Amino acid sequence: MLRLEGITAGYGAIDVIRGLELELRDGETVAILGPNGAGKSTLLSAITGTIRRRSGIARMGERDLMRMMSHEIVAAGVALVPEGRQIFQPLSVRDNLRLGAVRLAREGGHTLDERFSFVFGLFPRLKERQAQHGGTLSGGEQQMLAIGRALMSAPRLLLLDEPFLGLAPMVVSEIRAAIAGLRKGGLTILLVEQKLDVALDLATRACVMIKGELKLTDSTENLRRRDDLNNLYFSLAAGE
Ligand SMILES: Nc1ncnc2c1ncn2[C@@H]1O[C@H](COP(=O)(O)OP(=O)(O)OP(=O)(O)O)[C@@H](O)[C@H]1O
Numbered sequence: 001m002l003r004l005e006g007i008t009a010g011y012g013a014i015d016v017i018r019g020l021e022l023e024l025r026d027g028e029t030v031a032i033l034g035p036n037g038a039g040k041s042t043l044l045s046a047i048t049g050t051i052r053r054r055s056g057i058a059r060m061g062e063r064d065l066m067r068m069m070s071h072e073i074v075a076a077g078v079a080l081v082p083e084g085r086q087i088f089q090p091l092s093v094r095d096n097l098r099l100g101a102v103r104l105a106r107e108g109g110h111t112l113d114e115r116f117s118f119v120f121g122l123f124p125r126l127k128e129r130q131a132q133h134g135g136t137l138s139g140g141e142q143q144m145l146a147i148g149r150a151l152m153s154a155p156r157l158l159l160l161d162e163p164f165l166g167l168a169p170m171v172v173s174e175i176r177a178a179i180a181g182l183r184k185g186g187l188t189i190l191l192v193e194q195k196l197d198v199a200l201d202l203a204t205r206a207c208v209m210i211k212g213e214l215k216l217t218d219s220t221e222n223l224r225r226r227d228d229l230n231n232l233y234f235s236l237a238a239g240e
């Protein structure tokens with residue numbers, strides 16, 4: 001599905017991520033863990049082409065993401081749920097969702113109506129509130145809207161940037177269940193998450209990013225057995 005080799009990217013003259021290798025197989029959910037400022041969101045921007053990638057290979061199937069503009073990458077089936085949700089507050093829930101379908105892939109026979117039903121099926125609360133302004137939703141509902149908006153483009157690869165940040169446990173479990181449902185439906189997911197328990201539960205593999213490099217990639221099953229799990233970032237950073 002996605003293959004990254006030797007990806008180096010950053011802002012201005014500064015490289016934030018260096019020599020990054022990552023492969024996602026079809027239908028797999030992989031978590032990227034790591035402390036604040038490690039470069040997790042930068043990695044997602046490098047995949048979606050919203051920052052300059054300085055070197056490396058990024059491919060999705062036969063497609064060379066390095067040569068594509070960010071809107072072409074969306075049209076190719078990659079959707080990002082950005083950190084902080086970034087919904088359009090003055091727009092209604094329905095219009096926020098509709099904007100997510102601007103690049104709805106023509107291949108696959110998807111229609112706008114079918115995407116609305118899919119998203120409303122996943123998050124019935126969005127259906128109930130479709131006429132409400134985005135800005136009047138609760139934090140959890142805004143996160144549902146951000147995920148729903150990304151799903152409107154019928155992506156094959158969903159990138160989630162800390163979707164649970166700042167949310168109450170009840171709504172965290174609701175959104176977790178929705179993501180688990182997407183995974184069961186065969187969607188390929190790259191999940192950036194700081195909470196170890198959530199990441200290990202949703203993903204089959206996880207990578208730990210420290211200072212722009214992936215220091216460890218392993219199955220979540222193996223990671224759970226590590227006795228330094230609670231200090232994973234520190235022990236990996238110390239092992240430099
Ligand atoms: N637009 C930008 N311009 C310049 N530097 C940036 C920009 N965005 C991020 N950085 C820097 O890049 C580094 C990595 O940031 P990034 O946002 O990718 O980290 P992160 O792992 O997502 O952190 P967090 O968990 O806090 O979201 C940080 O040092 C940050 O200051």
Ligand SMILES: [Mg+2]
Pocket residue numbers: 040041042083161
């Ligand atoms: Mg981030």
